Amino acid sequence: MADYVKVAVDAMGGDNAPAEIVKGAVEAIQAEKKIKVFLVGKEEQVKAELAKYTYPQEQVEVVNATEVIAMAEPPVAAIRSKKDSSIVKGLYMVREGKCDAFVSAGSTGAVLAGGQVIVGRSKGVERPPLAPLIPTEKGASLLIDCGANVDARPSQLVQFAKMGSIYMENVMGIKKPRVGIVNIGAEEEKGNALVKETFPLLKECSDINFIGSIEARDIPAGAADVVVCEAFVGNVVLKLYEGVGATLISKVKSGMMVNLRSKIGALLVKPALKQTLKAFDLEQYGGAPLLGLKGLVVKTHGSSKAVEIKNTILQCLTFKEQDINGKIQKVISGAAE
Amino acid sequence: MADYVKVAVDAMGGDNAPAEIVKGAVEAIQAEKKIKVFLVGKEEQVKAELAKYTYPQEQVEVVNATEVIAMAEPPVAAIRSKKDSSIVKGLYMVREGKCDAFVSAGSTGAVLAGGQVIVGRSKGVERPPLAPLIPTEKGASLLIDCGANVDARPSQLVQFAKMGSIYMENVMGIKKPRVGIVNIGAEEEKGNALVKETFPLLKECSDINFIGSIEARDIPAGAADVVVCEAFVGNVVLKLYEGVGATLISKVKSGMMVNLRSKIGALLVKPALKQTLKAFDLEQYGGAPLLGLKGLVVKTHGSSKAVEIKNTILQCLTFKEQDINGKIQKVISGAAE
Incomplete structure (x- = not known):
């Protein structure tokens, strides 16, 4: 199907890989027929996760990658040496036009460095920004x-x-x-x-x-x-943003546990409060795109769960349908003339 | 009394001047016999405020200053042109050794610029930092x-x-x-x-x-x-810090007002919560010193109330008694040799 928006997904990246990544990818294709995901990672592990779900088979492909780039590795060296890692392989799929986008919850440094080196900048873009x-x-x-x-x-x-x-x-x-x-x-x-x-x-x-x-x-x-x-x-x-938020919310929680009166109050207030604070959660918006590349590269939080992966994959569809790269190209090249 | 720690206070600076400033100064001398405050500002207004309180008269002096530097004025120009402003006069009292410290809730820019230009840097200090x-x-x-x-x-x-x-x-x-x-x-x-x-x-x-x-x-x-x-x-x-704090606390408040259940809970939780969040209030710690000057200059929040002014004036005593300027001088000059 030539009409699919094709998204390579780093099945090995992040704290909850591969389980939550595969789950999120499955949920994305269950929600959207126009997307095909390419799960890049250790084939056996990925297939074992996939076996847990029922989903439209034609919308998934597993791409074997035997290596994993760890969070702490020096990014540029890792990109150069681990040619068979899920990040390098996924980025090459975008470079070669096999995929429209690459999504990873793995090493930020490696995704940023690899995005620039492997996928490459759009004409006229001086520096691709990461924009959460x-x-x-x-x-x-x-x-x-x-x-x-x-x-x-x-x-x-x-x-x-x-x-x-x-x-x-x-x-x-x-x-x-x-x-x-x-x-x-x-x-x-x-x-x-x-x-x-x-x-x-x-x-x-x-x-x-x-x-x-x-x-x-x-x-x-x-x-x-x-x-x-x-x-x-x-x-x-x-x-x-993260730090002040985390500290304040822990203060609010401990403030509610001070005495019996406040503990009873906390029970009553909790559901409503949870709902409101959810709107202020950094992770709800999914991944941060690395803009100005020849393809789309999106970095999600290292702690991503299935829902963030799913939302990020769905965003790739909007990005492609709205031709963001074409529009950026037009504005930046126009300005450069 | 040669033993006083002498603090010049900008009676006209900040959103709540002169009322809260004068009140804070009075509270400081009521709490501490070793301090003498010099209230710099429009004499009539300052005296009218002072008349509201009973306090040890020998610990207060009013210094008339007919001009006020507004928050929005370009700082350097204001320092140059308004020689009879409370900020310029207060800073000169430190420069001339009549006071040990100057405290202001007025224009941050004017206090910073004036501190450097009028009071001057300690020997060897390249740039005096503001340190809240x-x-x-x-x-x-x-x-x-x-x-x-x-x-x-x-x-x-x-x-x-x-x-x-x-x-x-x-x-x-x-x-x-x-x-x-x-x-x-x-x-x-x-x-x-x-x-x-x-x-x-x-x-x-x-x-x-x-x-x-x-x-x-x-x-x-x-x-x-x-x-x-x-x-x-x-x-x-x-x-x-301020912005995320304010937004989150307003979210918590509105989250508690969503339904009847949460409103009842809010009533129970409020006193304990208020107490805990107070510990995370930027204003509780009083003013920010401008370090590395020949005297002490302290900037308090524009919204300062009496309690912040009082605490800041009391800090000046510790600063003087601990000979912070002497210690800074020793470390910086030692390093410069």
Whole structure:
């Protein structure tokens, strides 16, 4: 079937591989007829997991890969030496056009390095950013860049703003997404050298809806749909989101266990609270795309369970149907001319 | 009385001036006989506030200042032009040795710029960092630097580490405070150019307890007592702390109001929860010192109420009694030789 959107899935990546990965892949094809998944990993293990389910057989293929890249391995060396790993093999399937996308919950460094080296950048893209969705009071914002390449140049941040806008408009359905640059104050003259240089360039872009600087305080409030920053800052934002969230929620829990009165209250409040806090869970939005490559590469959390894998695979369909890569290509190459 | 620790207080700074500022100053001298406060501001207004309280008269002096620097004014220009403002006059009192410390809830930019220009840096200090205490699961950590001077050099970060260690050991009473540098991974080879250059310099310091890189995720868990970073990153950390905290707490509150069952639970849980969350309130720790100046300058939150002003004034006593400036001078000059 030439019509399938073909997704290579790293069956060996993440804390819950292969069981949860295979389960998520099966759930994705059960939900969507247009997708075919290629489970890349140790054939025997993958097939043993697959045997647990009933599913449309024609929508799954197992691709044997005898090696696994561990979380702690130096990424570039691992990509070079482990040619028969699930990450390298999956990325080659995208490079060779056998698949449209590659999804992995494995080593972030290896996926990022491999995405650039094996799949390769789109023409004109200076640096492919890793762009996770983060929860806000208004829904979700795209944090771009959180990747491994730090110390970006202004022209790269401008490309992030454009790619992020295309993603939020076409994948998330937000009209004229508001683009903000992370800064230490709202005034144009504030900031470090990088932000000061980037600000006027963003102001000149007619193809994005630039709203100016946003302070970190305003990110969780949803002050911008596309939150542009250099990767070091993006990494700090993403990880602090997790850290403050985890600490506060544990404080709330222990606060409820202080005495008998509060314990009874906790029982009553728990179901409603759980529901509300779920909307602020970083993992609900699935994987983070590595934008600006010749194919789609998506990194999901190392702790991904089946539901995140399933949602990420389904996102690949939207990404392909909306021709995000074509649109990015058009905007970036147009700008480069 | 030559024995007083003399604290100039900006009576006009912050959202709740002069009422809460004067109230906090009165509470401080009621609590501590060794302190004398100099309330700098519009004499009539300050005296009208003072008239509301009974307090040891000899521990208060009102210093008339006819001008006020507003929050939105460009800091350097304001410091230059408003010579009769409460901030400029208060800082001059420290410069001239009439006071040991200056406390302000007013314009952060003006306090930082004025601190450096008017009070001046200690010998050998390259850049004075603004260092607030932030709440963690284990108590509080010092986040150094959150000031207005971004794009620091490695040698400056090393000085931050040393000054921060002295503060945490002598003011907060933490033996051998653990010093960590904010990074995007725990490994030594990770980071941006600044962190990579700074890391080996910190490792060589025999006078601090350097524990290596910490990821932003681990800051709220209390992974380091002294959290070293460049000011742009520090600002992002501080403001995201506030932002994520505010959003999550509002989510918790609304989650509890979803249905009747949860509303009853909320009533039972509220007192215990309030108590626990108070320990995670950024404002409980009082002001952030601007370290490495010839005198002490402390910036409190713009929203400061009397209790924060009182605590900050009391901190000035510890700072003076522990001779923090002398200790900083010794370590920094020693290192510079």
